Amino acid sequence: MTNENLIPRIGVITDIRRDTPDVKTFRVVGTDGKKLFEHLPGQCAMVSVPGVGECMFSITSSPTNTEYMEFSIKKCGCVTEVIHSLEPGQQITVRGPYGKNFPVEGDFKGKDLLFIAGGIGLAPLRSVINYVRHYRKNYGKVVVVYGSRSKDDLVDIEEIKNEWINEPDFQVYLTIDRPQEGWDGHVGFVPAYVKELGLDPTMTAVLCGPPIMIKFTLQGLLELGFKKERVYTTLELRMKCGIGKCGRCNVGDKFVCKDGPVFRMDELDELPPEY
């Protein structure tokens, strides 16, 4: 029996970082201490705690990281609650990579890139942003707009503050929903901030966050003159198999696990609104 897609590998959690009150980032390697498998930015993996359940998560670390994979996981259901209670050294199971990646070697190449994220939506974008940083000369200017409920809910804030803002030709705009003591940055929702910033509509945009944020941000981008053919996002639906067979993440003639999770906005227009 070869080529197993449904039988997972064993991963070991080597490090756990608390990003926000409800988001932790887990560093995972194989039992041999090496990275479990290669992936491309935007791809996902099925992570499970046997006896509890299996869930699809976006791989947060960049493919350029040759040592390990990272998953930033928000506590929001039965499985993630248990994952949050795990300690370093704990083994889990991982299978993947699944799905279509961001076109980092295709449409993104040579382009100015705009990344817009809300809350845990930064997780899938972190992989592509760090990939772009690694191959910096292959891409034009980079703008990141990232917002969260509060300053404590900004995921990966250390990496953003210490590394991203020091990149050449790399602008980072942070915002939080409501004023907060100790925060002297921008206050307001992401969609409004995006419009305020008056961003250059020739950029290629990537949106990731809660559905409501995506909806209003896209509206704002279109008003600014962005074209749907140049705006990407990721979808999230219930998944079980990860290989386009169990039928759960079916929307129209697409399976999110196989044909997504990365979609262009004009592709989404072709699908029935069931996502």
Place this chain on the structure above:
Amino acid sequence: MIKISRDKLNGALAKIARSCDLFLPVKKAGEVNYGKFDENAEVSLDTLKTVKSAKDFFFPQSETMMKFKLSGKNIEIEDIRKQPEPFVIFGVRGCDYRSFSILDNVFLQEPVDTFYKARRDAATIVTLACNKPETSCFCKAFGIDAAEPQGDATGWLDEKYLYLNANTEKGEKLLETVGEFSQPDDGKAVEELKKTTREITAKLPYSNIDLSRFKPENLNELFNLPVWNELSEACLGCGTCTFVCPTCQCFDIREFKTDTGVNRFRCWDSCMYSDFTQMAAANSRTTQMQRYRQRFMHKLVYYPSQYGGTYSCVGCGRCVNKCPQHLNILKVIKKIGGRKDD
């Protein structure tokens, strides 16, 4: 072509069953389903439709996929699969035989589902022509010939004989196995049987049902039809249609704890169930109308869009006979199929 007289049939089946497992329509507790042949089995080859389809052989209702042993922080994965032994399925009707190719499209496309493939490879399939298709049958609408199904070998039954013709090497081998019970046949009786069946089929009320509007390019138009509300109104949200359907292939993956660890299994699931798309904080289909629409859009539009226009329905009519409230794909096709406006 060979023939085996009905009084020798049991002997022939027993001979096959001595060399490998033989599955065929068997009556048990009042209903006919596929079951394993043994001397006590009440074989029922004359039954037109088994309650469950033949998909179980390749895609069983429930199967353990792997086991986990947990100790402290460590996990051990046990791949419990064994290479399936060769087996024979006898008496598969034309509609069910076509369903295998519809399932193949899903399970055998890359990445291949190895659980499914192993069983598919191990099977020898003997089909059986229908003698008297009933009103709920509409396989002809999908280009299936109930009078001459394919498979490794094809069988025809009349009052006296079972006629068998091999279509593949596997089929030839099977016919050799039952050689001692058979005699050669000139095929004339089978020509008559085929003619009769085709005449009956041509007159069935749904044989020429109009599917023309179900095209991938009409996806959004059909999705947005208001008529789905009316069509789905009485749906109870049970899984009967899904579970008796030979082409429904959605599944769930679940786990349960045992004394020694954790078993992960997969089992049939139904898009008609309210928790099918339930996530921790959201559900993409919250009403029964949406779930009902998904099932038929998938069979008549989404699947054809993915697989070169092939519909994911074989017209077996099981859902027509079994829906508790008489909702079914025929009503959907009739209401939407040929009409241009709504």
Place this chain on the structure above:
Amino acid sequence: MSELENKLIEKAKILLENGEVKRVVGWKKGEFYHDPSPATFETADGLKEFVYNDFCGANLSKYLIDINKKEGKTAVFLKPCDTYSFNQLVKEHRIDRENFYVIGTECHGKLDNRKLLAAGVDGVTDEKYVGDEVKFSTIYGDKTLKKGEAILERCLTCKGKKFMVSDDTVVIDETEDEVSDRFSKVAELEKMTADERFKFWQSQLSKCIRCNACRNVCPACSCVKCVFDNPQSGIAAKANDDAFEEQLFHVIRAFHVSGRCTDCGECSRVCPQSIPLHLLNRKFIKDIDSLYGEFKAGEVAEGKTPLTQFDTDDVDPNAAADAIK
């Protein structure tokens, strides 16, 4: 169109047109004569699709749980046995009596499509009860069956033609039908040895495909979230892992509806594998009758039931266990 159907349509039309009700719940035509489906009608014009014939077996009470949340009054056609379910739902506060206008509807037993197919009656275009026979017109010609061989099992042991609740009734033919004893099949099961009985149920229940049709159609299964669907319950399962589990599902369900089951027989009508599920419930009904005195769930919409009250004269649990063994 039958005289009875005409009268029902007329009644529905008046109720809709004079605004007394906002909608009418009945049955609509299918593709054939034998496949009507439950439906809601909101306009007099929509009643063109209305049908009432001997294939309208569905108990419409279950749909009222959802309809109860809608604004305005709803008229509903209930056969005598369906009125028990209605009362039971009122008693359990699943529906509000004042939201419904109940039209008691004549019934002389409903036909069982599966029995007809097995007897070679296919493609029915019309049908009529004549004495103890059913005369069918089909696309393949005329057929006649004995009524007893054509109607649903539950109708062979009909609870009677009386409506337990109604605001109005439509009955043309008032004759009572001949019925057999409701508990004779249960008595047969009781006569078996424990081993025989176990074998009987094992072979029946092993046919179960866990489609949940029995549960979803059952008016007594009115939980918002069934324990078998709730992942937190620890017993949520979509498939039977072993023979024990499939029995667990049906036995737990039978326990849960005991004292509340009105014996409407929908569970057995809808089971795709024809498992005689109603016999499980009927055993409970028979036991309750023998231990606490005769009781019919849904006969009235008020008052306490044998299993929801206790008094010191109640049967001793050990004696009860012996009595129903």
